[in-house]
Amino acid sequence: MSLAEEVDLLRGIALFERMEPSKLKLLAMTSDRVNFRAGAVMMKQGDNGDAAYVIISGKGEVYIDTPGGEIKVAEMGPGQVVGEIAIMIDTPRTATVKTPEGLTALKIPKENFLRLLSSSPQIALEIIRVLAARLENTNAQLRAAVAKQSA
Amino acid sequence: MDRTIYGYILRHSKKQQVVLLFITCAAFPFIYLQPEIVKRIINKAIGGKVSDFPKDIFGFEFEQIPYLVLMCFAFLGIVLINGGFKYYINLLKGRLGERMLRRLRYMLYGRVLRFPQSHFKRVSQGEIIPMITQEVEPLGGFIGDAVAQPLFQAGMLVTFLIFIMVQDVYMGLTAIAMFPIQGMIIPRMQKKVNALGKLRVRAVRRVSERISESINGIQEVHANDSSNLMRSEFAGHLGRIYDIRFEIFQRKFMIKFLNNFLSQFTPFIFYLLGGYLAIKGDLTIGALIGVISAHKDMNAPWKELLTFYQQYMDVKIKYEQVIEQFDPPGMLDEKLQLDEPASIPAIPKTAAVAAQSLTFQEDETTIPIQNFNLTFQAGERVALIGASGGGKDEFPMLLSRLLAPTSGRIAIDNQDIKDWSEAVLGRRFAYVGPNAYLFSDSVRANLLFGLKHRPVMERDRDEAAKKARAAALEENSRAGNTIEDFDDDWVDYGALGADGPADADEKLIDVLGHVELTRDVYALGLRGSIDPKARPRLAELALEARQQLGVRLDAENLRDLVEPYDPAQYNSNASLAENLLFGTIVAGGLDLETLGDHPYVRTVLSEGGLLDDLLNVGKEAAALMVELFADVEPGDPLFEQYSFIKADALPDYQIILTKFARGAAEALTDAERGMLLAMPFKLVTARHRLGLITDEIRDRVVAARSRFRENLPEDLSGAIEFFDPESYNAAASVQDNILFGKIAYGEAEGPETVGRLLDEVVGELKLEHDIVAAGLDFEVGIGGSRLGGMQRQKIAIARALAKRPDLLILNGATDAMDTRTRAKLVDSILAAAPGGVVWAMGDTEQTGPFDRVAEVGGGRVLNVTENDGNRE
Structure with missing residues (x-):
């Protein structure tokens, strides 16, 4: 896959969809393509996060540590973003991601992403919009859950 | 005077x-x-x-x-x-x-x-x-x-x-x-x-x-x-x-x-x-x-x-x-440095070392040592503890006579060390201070520094060299200079415990182990290049290791982690320049950065039908760079890391692109073509993923590669050491010789995995020792600046241990190290020191293994504890 295809891939992601084409290209260019072998661990819960990944091909399994051991909570596939929270704020990884069958992803290093944000207010606005939408979504879920509990 | x-x-x-x-x-x-x-x-x-x-x-x-x-x-x-x-x-x-x-x-x-x-x-x-x-x-x-x-x-x-x-x-x-x-x-x-x-x-x-x-x-x-x-x-x-x-x-x-x-x-x-x-x-x-x-x-x-x-x-x-x-008061007597004593007896372990009413005054108001009394046996392990400024730091310097007491004395078996020749103090004692100074030389030379007191052996010279040496020494004596020849062998192999130059490295490597430095020097050896003639075993076995690494990669199904240098294949993890050269630049004449400017390279490219294609690739790449980086701030680290074009050269490339658009490559000057060619030469296809280096171009680069080597002009002969699967490349590092390829980009944990396999192969072939020995050749830089502070201190301690002193004096010698390393070193240094040890240390919790612990404060000894249990 060449740079042009990676740019298309990035454009398909909500976080990046309204970014100018040249900025998107720059982001793709400054990101590394990384292969994970079958059975590798992409990230571990509790580790410091230094990059987000956009899955190009393959499958990722998301696990969360609980007192009773690891539980699988989700599966991720091509076009999905993994670990984007960690590149915006300094917080440990909130989940473990394994790649049982191998996976190829575009690795977006934290510094590059933040630099891009600081150089372009539009991108920052776009990100805020996406995050606000997510927050609203979470709030709605919370309200629904509370309503259900009190009912 | x-x-x-x-x-x-x-x-x-x-x-x-x-x-x-x-x-x-x-x-x-x-x-x-x-x-x-x-x-x-x-x-x-x-x-x-x-x-x-x-x-x-x-x-x-x-x-x-x-x-x-x-x-x-x-x-x-x-x-x-x-x-x-x-x-x-x-x-x-x-x-x-x-x-x-x-x-x-x-x-x-x-x-x-x-x-x-x-x-x-x-x-x-x-x-x-x-x-x-x-x-x-x-x-x-x-x-x-x-x-x-x-x-x-x-x-x-x-x-x-x-x-x-x-x-x-x-x-x-x-x-x-x-x-x-x-x-x-x-x-x-x-x-x-x-x-x-x-x-x-x-x-x-x-x-x-x-x-x-x-x-x-x-x-x-x-x-x-x-x-x-x-x-x-x-x-x-x-x-x-x-x-x-x-x-x-x-x-x-x-x-x-x-x-x-x-x-x-x-x-x-x-x-x-x-x-x-x-x-x-x-x-x-x-x-x-x-x-x-x-x-x-x-x-x-x-x-x-x-x-x-x-x-x-x-x-x-x-x-x-x-x-x-040049005539300050308190200068050391010349005789104590110049005269070689008839014999330098060892200091017996039972000799009494006594500091008696010792006072050291720096100036009127500063008196770091005042009425300091301490007696111990020369073979004992003594720890000095106490706050800094209380005399703990000065006593070791007085004991090694780096400072002279204002009054009182330090005596060993009742002889005042004030009158001792530096030959005795410098060979029987070893002192390591907090500022581990290394000389701008190899690691080996720094370790041997404590063993070079007098020339011991003339170097082998031919007749002409012998004559030149005699003439030079004759002239030395006419001007009142020393007639000891710096180029002779000065190493006191006996003091090191070696028989001669042949097993000296062996002993030095032992000493490295005592200060936990073996792994560091191994890494230096791996990253450094060697002269295959001087180290034939390593050069030969590195080729063996190359094979074995390949076998291992295959066995673990990890072949794609390293892309080997194959004379018939384009290496997609190497730059186009590296692919064309297919070798390591030894010296002068060529430079990877400006390869496209060299007339011979241009000739090879145009003969191989590559020049126009590469100029086109250069145009595409330059256009992309101009597009991406046009509105990035010039000081942004992105430029440094990712752009092929430096911020201040962007406008030049814009002009070139405009010219190119009007009249293709013919419209460009020679220098401008060179600037365009610089682009594809930097491209690493696996990393940059621009899709500009087509399969056809790759094939032609591989074809041009052999022509480049065959028709190499006179002035470039010897400037490149070509990659050859069957031979050792003296210009490349030991590690690159074993890998004989590029670590593939974009493989998660790739470099770590390859490093582990490489270590395994090295271990199997018993090459560690040779690589550590090669690491001893590493040049430490001015004041040891190419090493870390911890490594410098370790080398300074190793230098002291190498001369197997009767009395090892350590004064804040591990200050640059972390607590864990420090604790580890106390045990291993005490085990390695053949004689007594006086150790002024910052932490009090590590005094366990010492025979005697003296608490120092206010310029005197406050309290002495004896740990009889530690004595043999």
């Missing part, structure tokens, strides 16, 4: 000065013969009457023409003789001056090596260095003239004076009437100039001190934006030098003016008085002319004498100013 320059000159060159004087005097008659012969040629040979001939010379008769020929040849002969004398005298003077200068510098350097430590707190490097290097320089020129010149000129002066006196006493007296006045006034004026000269020397020293301080504190200057403060201070110092120098000039020229005036005052009297008398008829004109010319003759040596006097004064100041700085 001689207080005056003449004391110094006479002590070391009396004989040569006499020889010089003698030859100068011998040359004298010939100097006066030359105008005499000229006179004869003109007056007698050319202007003579026919009746005067034939002339009779030594029984031979000469007619006019043969006489002219004879005289002319006599003239030529005298010119040659005079020239010969001059040449020979200058040579003697020059040689003498250089030898004396060399002796002086050697002596001054020797004194620096004997300065008391405290002196280095008062004088800076910036002052000492120019004193030895520059300030003494004019002395060399003066020394050759020091005796012969004044004596010779004075002799001439006296000769003329007698000559005149014999003719007419009064005339003689008149001719020298002004000399006493000049002799009185000039030195007086000179005195002031001398004082200024002293000031100037000091001011210049201060300038060098400021420069060296600015360099040492350069980070503070930048970090505090204080460069303008420094500039201003520096300008102030320069201003002071300017003032002093300008005043010196004024006075010097004034002296010159007065001098000229006074010396012309005599002829003034002659003309006036003599003229008056001549007109009156009391004096013949002939006598007047005689006196005037006699005065003229005398004036020449007199002027020379005055010049000499000024030069002498100048040099005298320089000498005295330097000498004064």
Whole structure:
């Protein structure tokens, strides 16, 4: 896959969809393509996060540590973003991601992403919009859950 | 050391000065013969009457023409003789001056090596260095003239004076009437100039001190934006030098003016008085002319004498100013460094080491050690603990005699170490301070530094080299320098516990283990290159390791982690430049960055039908870069990391692209094509994923690769060491030789996995040892700057352990290390030290394994605990 295809891939992601084409290209260019072998661990819960990944091909399994051991909570596939929270704020990884069958992803290093944000207010606005939408979504879920509990 | 320059000159060159004087005097008659012969040629040979001939010379008769020929040849002969004398005298003077200068510098350097430590707190490097290097320089020129010149000129002066006196006493007296006045006034004026000269020397020293301080504190200057403060201070110092120098000039020229005036005052009297008398008829004109010319003759040596006097004064100041700085009180006795004791007995483990009423006073108010009493056995392990500033840091320095006590003493079996030769202290003791200083040399040389006291073995030399060495040492002794040859082998292998050079590395590697440094030196060896001839085993087994690594990668199904260098394949993890060269650049002629500018590379490209394609790729890549980076701030790190084009070159590329769009590559200048070619040469297809290097281009690069190698022109032969699967590449690192390929981009955990497999292969082939030995060749840089602080301290401790001292003194020697490493090192160093250990340490919790723990505070020992359980 060449740079042009990676740019298309990035454009398909909500976080990046309204970014100018040249900025998107720059982001793709400054990101590394990384292969994970079958059975590798992409990230571990509790580790410091230094990059987000956009899955190009393959499958990722998301696990969360609980007192009773690891539980699988989700599966991720091509076009999905993994670990984007960690590149915006300094917080440990909130989940473990394994790649049982191998996976190829575009690795977006934290510094590059933040630099891009600081150089372009539009991108920052776009990100805020996406995050606000997510927050609203979470709030709605919370309200629904509370309503259900009190009912 | 001689207080005056003449004391110094006479002590070391009396004989040569006499020889010089003698030859100068011998040359004298010939100097006066030359105008005499000229006179004869003109007056007698050319202007003579026919009746005067034939002339009779030594029984031979000469007619006019043969006489002219004879005289002319006599003239030529005298010119040659005079020239010969001059040449020979200058040579003697020059040689003498250089030898004396060399002796002086050697002596001054020797004194620096004997300065008391405290002196280095008062004088800076910036002052000492120019004193030895520059300030003494004019002395060399003066020394050759020091005796012969004044004596010779004075002799001439006296000769003329007698000559005149014999003719007419009064005339003689008149001719020298002004000399006493000049002799009185000039030195007086000179005195002031001398004082200024002293000031100037000091001011210049201060300038060098400021420069060296600015360099040492350069980070503070930048970090505090204080460069303008420094500039201003520096300008102030320069201003002071300017003032002093300008005043010196004024006075010097004034002296010159007065001098000229006074010396012309005599002829003034002659003309006036003599003229008056001549007109009156009391004096013949002939006598007047005689006196005037006699005065003229005398004036020449007199002027020379005055010049000499000024030069002498100048040099005298320089000498005295330097000498004064090199004679601090408390300097180590020269004998303790230079004389080799008949025997250097080991210090028995049971010897009593006693610090008795020890006091060390730095200045009036600072007394770090006061009435310090401590006794232990030389073989014991003693820990010194306590707060810094309480004397814990100074006692180890007193014990190793780096500091001299103000009162009290340190005695070993009742012998005061004050009188011990440095040969005993430096070989039986080892001291490691907190500032682990490494010399700019290899790791090995730094480890062996503590074992090089005297030359032990002559190096193997051929006949010519032997002769050259003998001549060099002979010259050394003439200038009072040492006749110990630096190029000989100085390593005391016995002290290291080795039999000779062959097993020395073995022992050093053992020592590295004691300070947990083996792994670091192994890494240095792996990253460094080796000479396969010097290390045939490593070179050979590295090829074996190359095979094995391949086998392992295959076995673990990890082949794609390393893309090997295959002569028939394009390596997508290497840049296009590397793919074309297919080798390592050894030296000169070529540079990966500017490969496209080399005419031979251009030829290869165009012959391979690649030039146009690559220019197109360059255009595409440049266009992309311009698009992506056009509105990125120039200082942004993104430029540094990702752009092929530097921020300031972007506009140039924009112009090139515009030109290209109008008329393709033909429209570009040669330099512009070079700039475009630089783009594809940097492309690594696996990393950059631009899709510009097509399969077709790859095939053609691979084809051009072999042509590039086959037709390599004369001037590039040897400039590249080509990759060859079957042979060792001396220009590449050991690691690259084993990998023989590029670690693939974009494989998660790729480099780590490859590193692990490489270590396994190295372990299996038992290559670690060879690689560590190769790591000993690593150059540590100035002050060890290419190593980390922890590594430097470890090497300093290893250096001390390598000489297997009877008493190892450690003073904050592990300060740069983390607590865990420090704790580990206490045990391993104590286990490795063959004799006693005195360890001044910061943490108190590690005193467990010591025989005796002394708590130090307020300059004295507060409390001693003995751990009898640790004694054997």
